[in-house]
Amino acid sequence: xxxxxxxxxxxxxxxxxxxxxxxxxxxxxxxxxxxxxxxxxxxxxxxxxxxxxxxxxxxxxxxxxxxxxxxxxxxxxxxxxxxxxxxxxxxxxxxxxxxxxxxxxxxxxxxxxxxxxxxxxxxxxxxxxxxxxxxxxxxxxxxxxxxxxxxxxxxxxxxxxxxxxxxxxxxxxxxxxxxxxxxxxxxxxxxxxxxxxxxxxxxxxxxxxxxxxxxxxxxxxxxxxxxxxxxxxxxxxxxxxxxxxxxxxxxxxxxxxxxxxxxxxxxxxxxxxxxxxxxxxxxxxxxxxxxxxxxxxxxxxxxxxxxxxxxxxxxxxxxxxxxxxxxxxxxxxxxxxxxxxxxxx
Numbered sequence: 001x002x003x004x005x006x007x008x009x010x011x012x013x014x015x016x017x018x019x020x021x022x023x024x025x026x027x028x029x030x031x032x033x034x035x036x037x038x039x040x041x042x043x044x045x046x047x048x049x050x051x052x053x054x055x056x057x058x059x060x061x062x063x064x065x066x067x068x069x070x071x072x073x074x075x076x077x078x079x080x081x082x083x084x085x086x087x088x089x090x091x092x093x094x095x096x097x098x099x100x101x102x103x104x105x106x107x108x109x110x111x112x113x114x115x116x117x118x119x120x121x122x123x124x125x126x127x128x129x130x131x132x133x134x135x136x137x138x139x140x141x142x143x144x145x146x147x148x149x150x151x152x153x154x155x156x157x158x159x160x161x162x163x164x165x166x167x168x169x170x171x172x173x174x175x176x177x178x179x180x181x182x183x184x185x186x187x188x189x190x191x192x193x194x195x196x197x198x199x200x201x202x203x204x205x206x207x208x209x210x211x212x213x214x215x216x217x218x219x220x221x222x223x224x225x226x227x228x229x230x231x232x233x234x235x236x237x238x239x240x241x242x243x244x245x246x247x248x249x250x251x252x253x254x255x256x257x258x259x260x261x262x263x264x265x266x267x268x269x270x271x272x273x274x275x276x277x278x279x280x281x282x283x284x285x286x287x288x289x290x291x292x293x294x295x296x297x298x299x300x301x302x303x304x305x306x307x308x309x310x311x312x313x314x315x316x317x318x319x320x321x322x323x324x325x326x327x328x329x330x331x332x333x334x335x336x337x338x339x340x341x342x343x344x345x
Contacts (some may be wrong), residue, residue, distance in 0.1 A: 025321030042339030134319025141279030256295025
């Protein structure tokens with residue numbers, strides 16, 4: 001008997017979805033915003049990358065300052081490259097930062113795609129949904145994101161849950177920003193003698209171009225580094241750890257443990273019993289650090305639950321497009337998903 005996922009997809013009015021029917025995925029983030037159009041056969045018809053967006057930090061409660069131009073330009077570019085207009089997009093999913101975290105801002109973000117596409121065949125959600133949809137291919141399980149910030153999101157039997165994602169001021173444990181702040185704290189303690197000096201101190205002196213150690217205050221707090229600039233200082237922590245800095249190693253160990261805690265908490269919120277296998281994947285630049293990944297996996301192995309840690313199937317922007325097709329009632333067939341998978345490898 002044929003698998004239901006191999007059935008020919010149809011449009012909402014039950015017409016066959018031809019390969020030229022296109023689904024738009026948008027994955028917004030603080031560092032970059034990615035756009036792609038895929039068709040029903042699993043072919044990526046157009047891609048584009050634009051600047052990062054941070055709707056919660058932009059002037060204008062309607063989200064139009066900064067966010068709208070980036071989204072407008074990206075959508076226009078992929079549509080032009082694919083030879084279509086926004087009106088031709090069968091369905092779209094926009095994953096945007098801060099969506100769901102402020103009623104007024106969420107309402108404003110919900111309205112933006114309609115002005116770009118000229119129709120209402122779209123959905124808007126938090127960008128964590130893109131990461132989950134891409135990493136696990138829309139199947140039940142959990143994805144942990146650790147980039148500039150950190151968050152875990154998963155679904156089981158259509159029920160969603162998240163953990164973390166509270167922002168860098170009092171959350172985002174295990175993220176690049178959090179790692180950088182812990183590294184800067186270690187640097188100050190090394191500088192004034194509260195902690196034995198290690199390679200981290202000299203690496204940060206060079207990276208920040210410090211004349212004296214006290215210059216770190218002005219460089220970081222008043223020097224205009226911004227959120228992403230601070231988060232980038234997580235890389236010196238990883239470099240120092242590889243050179244044997246015990247303080248840096250301890251920071252990365254705890255980062256992995258914090259990210260594992262996000263996964264385990266999300267598992268419990270989703271109602272996975274300890275006896276049921278829980279698919280877990282991950283995304284974001286912090287997972288490029290070997291020590292973080294090792295600590296993450298080791299902590300999950302110590303849990304009473306049965307976690308099946310998997311590398312991501314697709315990048316988040318592809319996940320957004322897959323989610324768009326599913327929301328339209330025309331999920332891609334297994335053959336089409338395999339075509340996308342071969343492209344990712």
